[in-house]
Amino acid sequence: MSELENIGLSERVYPVYKIIPLTTHLEFLGVSKADTLAGSGISVAALEDPYALISRRQVVTVFENFVRLAPNHLSVLQLGTAFRLTDYGFYGYALLSSATVRSAVEFALTYRELATPIVELNLVESGDEAAWLIASFPENSADAAVQRFVVEYQSGIMFALHKWVSGNDFKFRSVQFAYPAPVGASHYHAVFGCPITFDAPTTELRFEAAWLERPPLGANPLTYQLVEKTCREMLERIGSARGTIGEISRRLLLQTGRFAKLDEMADQLSLHPRTLRRNIHNEGSTYQTIVDEVRFKLAVTYLTRTEMTHEAIAERLGFSDSSSFRRAFKRWAKQSPNSFRNN
Numbered sequence: 001m002s003e004l005e006n007i008g009l010s011e012r013v014y015p016v017y018k019i020i021p022l023t024t025h026l027e028f029l030g031v032s033k034a035d036t037l038a039g040s041g042i043s044v045a046a047l048e049d050p051y052a053l054i055s056r057r058q059v060v061t062v063f064e065n066f067v068r069l070a071p072n073h074l075s076v077l078q079l080g081t082a083f084r085l086t087d088y089g090f091y092g093y094a095l096l097s098s099a100t101v102r103s104a105v106e107f108a109l110t111y112r113e114l115a116t117p118i119v120e121l122n123l124v125e126s127g128d129e130a131a132w133l134i135a136s137f138p139e140n141s142a143d144a145a146v147q148r149f150v151v152e153y154q155s156g157i158m159f160a161l162h163k164w165v166s167g168n169d170f171k172f173r174s175v176q177f178a179y180p181a182p183v184g185a186s187h188y189h190a191v192f193g194c195p196i197t198f199d200a201p202t203t204e205l206r207f208e209a210a211w212l213e214r215p216p217l218g219a220n221p222l223t224y225q226l227v228e229k230t231c232r233e234m235l236e237r238i239g240s241a242r243g244t245i246g247e248i249s250r251r252l253l254l255q256t257g258r259f260a261k262l263d264e265m266a267d268q269l270s271l272h273p274r275t276l277r278r279n280i281h282n283e284g285s286t287y288q289t290i291v292d293e294v295r296f297k298l299a300v301t302y303l304t305r306t307e308m309t310h311e312a313i314a315e316r317l318g319f320s321d322s323s324s325f326r327r328a329f330k331r332w333a334k335q336s337p338n339s340f341r342n343n
Contacts, residue, residue, distance in 0.1 A: 009057040010285040014116040080156020085164040094227040096218035119154045130209040165216040176200035244279040252294040262287045296332045303341045
């Protein structure tokens with residue numbers, strides 16, 4: 001697991017790519033950008049700043065606003081398909097100039113932090129078929145409508161990126177979504193032009209694996225070398241710009257059984273507690289929020305990747321007993337640990 005995979009929800013390390021189309025589209029429909037960004041802590045000016053960095057918590061707030069403000073007839077899927085490769089900056093040019101689509105996929109997954117990741121994204125292959133597996137990050141939002149929005153938006157983006165890289169002849173063989181068919185689901189068929197299944201166990205976008213071996217439309221080794229170097233430097237800057245919140249999260253993730261209190265963490269960082277509290281505040285969070293985010297991230301990992309009991313998880317996360325853990329988890333995830341694990 002890379003260090004970047006441990007990035008906290010409040011760490012401002014991501015570009016603004018994913019939210020710009022949302023604010024622009026709602027503005028076209030009469031909703032101001034300020035309203036779409038309300039409560040996120042993102043300024044309207046940041047949307048025009050190529051160096052602006054935001055956190056995943058801020059992105060989720062914008063998504064929640066979008067779901068609340070957007071007209072019911074708006075197709076999030078079609079909004080995703082309107083995404084352009086150039087909306088990703090150097091990251092997009094690297095995908096286009098890769099030697100093969102497979103190498104573009106490898107680049108995309110390696111440098112995914114440059115694309116402001118909003119979902120868990122994996123590529124699997126079986127025989128002559130490949131499939132993108134998409135799932136909303138469990139800590140994104142407890143609102144089912146927001147989780148569906150995230151998956152639908154990313155699915156449209158994936159379709160658009162494939163067409164930008166491989167040409168308009170690219171198509172999915174079949175698509176399945178892990179949520180019920182929405183009202184007016186016919187537009188899914190119109191967008192993808194392939195069999196669609198809803199209420200599936202997982203969300204999958206399937207296509208012929210042969211596409212992976214073809215060169216992208218803009219394959220160019222010299223261009224790729226230049227933009228890959230730039231992207232590598234950008235990723236390194238993200239890693240070095242994590243600041244106080246990032247360092248606290250990293251240290252807390254290495255602790256089990258008992259997490260350091262603020263004054264203890266200040267001592268570890270050779271800071272006065274007031275200075276540490278002020279630094280955290282300036283980065284848009286609180287110490288307790290950081291601790292809760294780390295606890296939630298670890299709890300999600302234990303529930304989904306292990307068979308640990310609630311008692312064992314509670315002990316590992318520093319709770320006095322399993323009932324305290326269950327109450328805290330329900331507050332974080334808006335559902336019980338059992339429901340979360342079963343889902």
